[in-house]
Amino acid sequence: MLRVFARGGSEVACEAPTALWYDLESPTDAEEADVEETLGIDVPTPAERAAFEESARYYEEGDALHLTATLLGRRDDGPFVSGAVTFILAQGKLVTVRQVRPRAFEIGQGRASARLESAQTGADVLLALIEGAAERLADLLAEATRDANTLSAQVFSEAESPDLRTALRELGKISALASLAHDSLTSLQRLLVYARASKGKYDLKDQRLSALARDVGELERIAEAMQPRLSYLQDAMLGLINAAQTNVLKALSLATIAFVPPTLIASIFGMNFDAMTWFRHDWGPWVGFALMIAAPAVLFGIAKWRRWF
Structure with missing residues (x-):
């Protein structure tokens, strides 16, 4: 699906001169060809977007800057999944190519929407999307922390005997979400490092990039600190299950x-x-x-x- 937005968040045709952001979600070959012909760029294939080496994720091709991050989203309202999202800055416009549905990409919803509506260039849209993705990851980490605290209180409570198997499944979901969030934050941190190196050529504001790098770095540390805590809780629950079996x-x-x-x-x-x-x-x-x-x-x-x- 191809959606094209102009300044203010209004949707326009692909060939419109006011077009600012081309959003390709699970695109067809014809939709990719339309964007490539309009902007004179090369949209990476799914295999290229899924690559992990930096040379395939962060590079310049002609007058276009290609940046790929791993972001959390959903597919068909299912559980959270991670997927590669490619950002292409060319001619002052932004192209995004993705398979998942991050909350930051939903025009009219969430805190990133206001920043998207006030964006004047493709670089502004890029920064707004990354800010929205970082805020969403912060919310997910806060939610995972609250759920882990609640689960820990239930497991170690002397007043009640929780269903340890159910609790272990819930812990697995929390751990999986925290791991996906950590991977996403790591990829965003790498993306921001490369973006700061190319900021002058593509009108990326250094102040916003620096603030984003600090926020993402702090969130990454929080996600890293959660891992041993969740591992300890898992070991404790397995120990309680073994004690019950004994x-x-x-x-x-x-x-x-x-x-x-x-x-x-x-x-x-x-x-x-x-x-x-x-x-x-x-x-x-x-x-x-x-x-x-x-x-x-x-x-x-x-x-x-x-x-x-």
Whole structure:
């Protein structure tokens, strides 16, 4: 899908002279060709956008600056996914190529929308989108931190016994989101370093770039600090699950001590050998009952003495 926006956020035709931002979302070959013909640029292929080496993500081609970042978004209102988003600055205009749907790209929604509407150049649009993406990542990290704190309070609470399996699934979702956010912030940090090196040629404002670099760097440190905390919480939950399983095994062991010896004695008394004449005496059943009670009692005493439970 191709959407073209002019100053103020109004949508225009691809060939309009007032066009400022060309947004290609999961574009077709025809849509890519229209943008390439209009601006005289080369739109990178999906394989080129997915590359991780810096030479494929940050480069100049002719009079166009290509910058690629990994941003969080959604596909068809599903869970968060990360995907490559390429920004191309050429002739004072911006082209974005993406497969995901970051919140910052939604005109009329979110805090980035006001900055997009006041943008005068493609460089302004680029900075507004990156600012919106950084703000969205900050919100997601704050939400993940709150969820992790709530989950930690539930897991370590003495007043209630949470469902540890459900809690472990929730922790997995939080950890996955935090990891995706960290990867996105790392890519944004690398993008900003290259953008600052090319700021003069493409009218990128140094003050906004510096502020963005500081904000993204701080968010990256927060995301890094979350990783060991989430790992500790995961280890603690797995330890609690193992402790619960150990308690189950203890209960099964106690049941074994209680029922196996009487079952063995009853089996012996059920034998019909002629040599076992004392089983036929009147006092024989009472001896059997006494042994059935004494055997588990002795085993319980030994287990208690050895502190097996």
